Amino acid sequence: MNPLTQSLISGTMSGAVYALLAIGIVLAFHTSRVVNLAHGESFAIGGLVAAVLADAGMPVYVYAPAAICASILFLLTVERFLLRPRRTWPVGSLILVTLAAAFLTRGVLQLTMGVDPLSFPRMFVGAPFRIAGGVLPPQGLVLIVVGLAAAVAVTLFLLFTPLGHKLRAVAENPDTAELLGVNVDRARSLAFGIAGGLGGLSAVLLVPLVSVDYQAGLGMTLRGFIAAALGGMAPSMAILAGLALGLSEALVTNYAGALAQDPIVFLALIGVAVWQSRKIVFGGTGRA
Amino acid sequence: MSKVLPGIIVTIILGILLFLAWEGWIAGLTPSTFCATAFPALALIGLNLIFGVVGMLAFGQAAFMALPAYFAGIMDRMGVPLLLALPLALVLVVLLARFMAEILVRLPGVYLAVGTLGFGMVVEGLARAFPAWTGGASGLVFEHGRDLGTAAWCLIALIALSLGIASYAWYVRGAVWRRLRAIRHDELAASVLGIDVHREKAKIFTIGSAYSAVGGLLLFYYVGVLIPEDAGVVRSLEQIGTLLLGGAGFLAGPIIGAFLIDWFFVISGYAARYELLIYGATFLGVVMYAPQGVSGLLIRPWQRLLGKQSATAEATEQAPRAPIASMSDGDDVSSCLVLRDVSQAFGGVHALSNVSFEVKSGEVFSLVGPNGAGKTTLFNIVSGILRPTSGRVLLRGVDITGLPVNRRAALIGRSFQTPRLVPELSVLANVMLRADQIFPRLSEAERRTIALDQLKIFALEGLSYQTVGEVGLGQRKLIDIARAAVGHPPLVLLDEPAVGLADGELSHLSQMIGKLSAQGCAVVIVEHNIEFVSNVASRGLVLDSGKPIAQGALRDIMAQATVKAVYFGALS
Numbered sequence: 001m002n003p004l005t006q007s008l009i010s011g012t013m014s015g016a017v018y019a020l021l022a023i024g025i026v027l028a029f030h031t032s033r034v035v036n037l038a039h040g041e042s043f044a045i046g047g048l049v050a051a052v053l054a055d056a057g058m059p060v061y062v063y064a065p066a067a068i069c070a071s072i073l074f075l076l077t078v079e080r081f082l083l084r085p086r087r088t089w090p091v092g093s094l095i096l097v098t099l100a101a102a103f104l105t106r107g108v109l110q111l112t113m114g115v116d117p118l119s120f121p122r123m124f125v126g127a128p129f130r131i132a133g134g135v136l137p138p139q140g141l142v143l144i145v146v147g148l149a150a151a152v153a154v155t156l157f158l159l160f161t162p163l164g165h166k167l168r169a170v171a172e173n174p175d176t177a178e179l180l181g182v183n184v185d186r187a188r189s190l191a192f193g194i195a196g197g198l199g200g201l202s203a204v205l206l207v208p209l210v211s212v213d214y215q216a217g218l219g220m221t222l223r224g225f226i227a228a229a230l231g232g233m234a235p236s237m238a239i240l241a242g243l244a245l246g247l248s249e250a251l252v253t254n255y256a257g258a259l260a261q262d263p264i265v266f267l268a269l270i271g272v273a274v275w276q277s278r279k280i281v282f283g284g285t286g287r288a
Numbered sequence: 289m290s291k292v293l294p295g296i297i298v299t300i301i302l303g304i305l306l307f308l309a310w311e312g313w314i315a316g317l318t319p320s321t322f323c324a325t326a327f328p329a330l331a332l333i334g335l336n337l338i339f340g341v342v343g344m345l346a347f348g349q350a351a352f353m354a355l356p357a358y359f360a361g362i363m364d365r366m367g368v369p370l371l372l373a374l375p376l377a378l379v380l381v382v383l384l385a386r387f388m389a390e391i392l393v394r395l396p397g398v399y400l401a402v403g404t405l406g407f408g409m410v411v412e413g414l415a416r417a418f419p420a421w422t423g424g425a426s427g428l429v430f431e432h433g434r435d436l437g438t439a440a441w442c443l444i445a446l447i448a449l450s451l452g453i454a455s456y457a458w459y460v461r462g463a464v465w466r467r468l469r470a471i472r473h474d475e476l477a478a479s480v481l482g483i484d485v486h487r488e489k490a491k492i493f494t495i496g497s498a499y500s501a502v503g504g505l506l507l508f509y510y511v512g513v514l515i516p517e518d519a520g521v522v523r524s525l526e527q528i529g530t531l532l533l534g535g536a537g538f539l540a541g542p543i544i545g546a547f548l549i550d551w552f553f554v555i556s557g558y559a560a561r562y563e564l565l566i567y568g569a570t571f572l573g574v575v576m577y578a579p580q581g582v583s584g585l586l587i588r589p590w591q592r593l594l595g596k597q598s599a600t601a602e603a604t605e606q607a608p609r610a611p612i613a614s615m616s617d618g619d620d621v622s623s624c625l626v627l628r629d630v631s632q633a634f635g636g637v638h639a640l641s642n643v644s645f646e647v648k649s650g651e652v653f654s655l656v657g658p659n660g661a662g663k664t665t666l667f668n669i670v671s672g673i674l675r676p677t678s679g680r681v682l683l684r685g686v687d688i689t690g691l692p693v694n695r696r697a698a699l700i701g702r703s704f705q706t707p708r709l710v711p712e713l714s715v716l717a718n719v720m721l722r723a724d725q726i727f728p729r730l731s732e733a734e735r736r737t738i739a740l741d742q743l744k745i746f747a748l749e750g751l752s753y754q755t756v757g758e759v760g761l762g763q764r765k766l767i768d769i770a771r772a773a774v775g776h777p778p779l780v781l782l783d784e785p786a787v788g789l790a791d792g793e794l795s796h797l798s799q800m801i802g803k804l805s806a807q808g809c810a811v812v813i814v815e816h817n818i819e820f821v822s823n824v825a826s827r828g829l830v831l832d833s834g835k836p837i838a839q840g841a842l843r844d845i846m847a848q849a850t851v852k853a854v855y856f857g858a859l860s
Binding site for chain 1 (some may be wrong): 343345347392394395398399401402403405406407409410412413414417521522525528534555561562563564565566567568569572573575576688702738
């Protein structure tokens with residue numbers, strides 16, 4: 001077995017997940033100006049719900065949609081009941097609200113789902129594919145294909161459909177969009193709903209290969225945010241950035257060991273944050 | 289408020305708490321809970337400074353608590369004597385914080401949040417990755433703390449926390465308080481007032497992290513063990529929640545928050561399973577429904593009661609008359625502002641091309657043109673917010689093209705289209721903000737006199753002690769303009785001063801502008817109200833799509849056919 005090929009394969013798998021998470025963060029950010037720090041909780045919720053339902057003996061065509069619906073419902077709740085009533089608040093306070101929501105969700109998940117990592121059987125079984133000394137399980141292949149396809153689909157939806165144009169109009173200028181007859185609240189709900197769906201989908205695809213526990217959310221938020229920031233908060237670039245992040249993480253793990261992963265990845269995050277924000281002066285207060 | 293009074297009051301309250309704990313008169317409050325709470329409270333003072341007062345979203349302060357303990361513990365194992373290791377560890381962490389601050393404070397809002405979160409994860413990850421030094425997941429054990437008895441620890445806790453609060457109260461008052469709130473509210477407006485925003489934020493981040501470091505070092509030597517989670521993100525977020533509960537930005541916020549949370553957990557019998565849930569629910573509840581926390585709830589009735597009294601008390605306070613430094617006196621430079629071939633391009637868009645003009649001292653000059661003509665861009669170049677792509681800006685013969693915004697404050701006063709005042713501060717404090725920066729050597733009382741005189745000159749002194757939030761929009765604009773003229777800067781820039789003013793306020797504004805020019809200030813106005821401009825300004829420049837199309841006496845240029853076509857064509 002070739003460890004380099006293997007790490008490239010696993011890097012592509014996690015990269016597809018980061019791309020999905022990044023797109024969700026970008027969508028929510030553009031329509032609401034808020035970096036949703038509770039975004040990764042949609043991954044944790046989706047994964048845990050799927051695991052619990054699968055454990056109770058439900059078939060895959062029940063627990064997978066149910067998990068994705070739970071994730072969608074979660075982010076819709078965050079948008080509708082936490083953010084929408086406070087749309088006049090400064091962005092910093094809204095970020096705190098999403099952070100608090102992430103914290104509370106973590107507490108609820110700890111109580112209801114326990115502290116042990118959970119998982120559920122792979123949906124796609126069979127002999128793994130062998131590529132240049134690396135092993136790719138069928139579930140992994142599906143994860144990469146479906147994940148990237150969903151990411152591309154959302155990007156195309158934003159670029160080429162009337163509804164996608166409305167979302168982008170809200171992102172660029174909510175007041176003008178409102179004047180032009182776009183229902184800003186509905187657009188935001190739609191954005192958060194799609195984001196939740198992508199979070200749930202990534203959990204359903206990835207968790208059978210690894211596992212998930214109540215505290216998985218924040219790490220996922222941060223990785224999604226790194227990918228989003230790396231891609232300059234543009235959905236199309238977020239796909240590439242997510243893949244780049246997944247691959248570099250896997251390479252770090254391969255060459256420097258698993259324990260080095262967090263420090264190195266988050267040092268990279270600080271670097272990216274500095275690089276991305278170099279043009280923003282004065283806290284982005286905008287036109288003077 | 290006196291400089292030392294808050295420190296004395298807090299020390300007395302803490303002393304009483306310690307006495308109650310010692311006697312065991314309050315359920316759940318024992319000497320050991322007192323210590324285990326006092327040290328985190330001390331660390332929270334730092335977070336209160338960084339997050340509560342300045343509003344930086346610092347989500348990694350737990351790392352700054354754990355790091356000095358790790359450093360000291362590692363040095364201890366290497367055989368460094370304890371009395372050397374402790375201060376050395378603190379110095380190292382403060383230096384590290386200074387270095388991180390240099391990077392982090394340049395990041396706007398959410399990038400700072402994620403950068404600090406990332407920093408916490410780096411520290412936690414490193415603590416796990418090097419178990420030989422840090423003890424890994426089972427933790428680093430500190431033996432020395434046990435040598436001290438409970439009584440000694442209680443005394444240390446009492447002294448350290450009292451000193452912490454007292455030093456905070458001593459530092460964060462008067463001009464420093466105003467400056468920090470101005471930065472929190474509006475960084476751009478703060479730098480136009482002359483505040484070096486990045487330097488101030490880096491300073492606050494370093495000082496705040498020093499509080500965190502001292503609190504953390506004492507805490508972990510008291511508790512005796514330090515695990516990687518103590519440096520991590522969850523702990524940092526718990527601190528934010530605790531501070532918000534106590535009241536972010538309030539002197540007593542850290543103490544109230546830390547004691548309430550700890551006492552609650554002791555009373556409820558360390559319901560560890562519910563810890564996250566309780567923190568989360570408290571955090572969310574406070575953020576959404578009581579952003580000012582318990583301190584805010586406690587203080588509100590008092591404010592209502594004391595509001596009027598303190599205002600009158602302040603008004604009767606004796607203040608010595610300050611020498612009003614005038615920068616325009618005796619300086620015989622008739623040409624004040626000169627622009628030479630100034631161009632500005634954003635990407636491929638030419639916002640300004642080859643603009644040249646000259647404004648004399650005492651002259652009122654108007655920039656005219658339709659929306660998007662480049663007037664605000666021009667203002668931003670003159671005030672230093674933008675650096676022109678090419679061309680020169682001279683003020684009284686000195687090239688200021690490359691001078692940073694905050695260093696132009698003494699030379700240039702600027703008002704904004706929408707007044708950018710700090711709503712929670714009084715009108716007087718807002719005007720003092722500029723005096724603070726221009727006259728740093730003068731005493732607080734002298735700067736107060738300058739600000740009061742300024743408000744008197746512009747007939748706004750009746751509003752001095754109201755908070756800006758209570759004042760109407762028109763008056764806020766006049767206050768913003770009065771503030772821009774504090775200290776008689778040679779040049780005053782007014783961005784659409786007449787918009788949103790009622791008729792009475794308009795004539796008030798005309799008088800104000802007349803006074804400014806009589807004092808020798810050069811006044812440059814961007815304004816759409818042609819009638820108003822023709823009354824106050826003598827000369828002007830017409831811009832269209834970034835190009836100067838006419839310049840000269842206002843009546844002449846407004847009569848030109850091209851100007852009419854551009855300007856009124858665009859309006860209709």
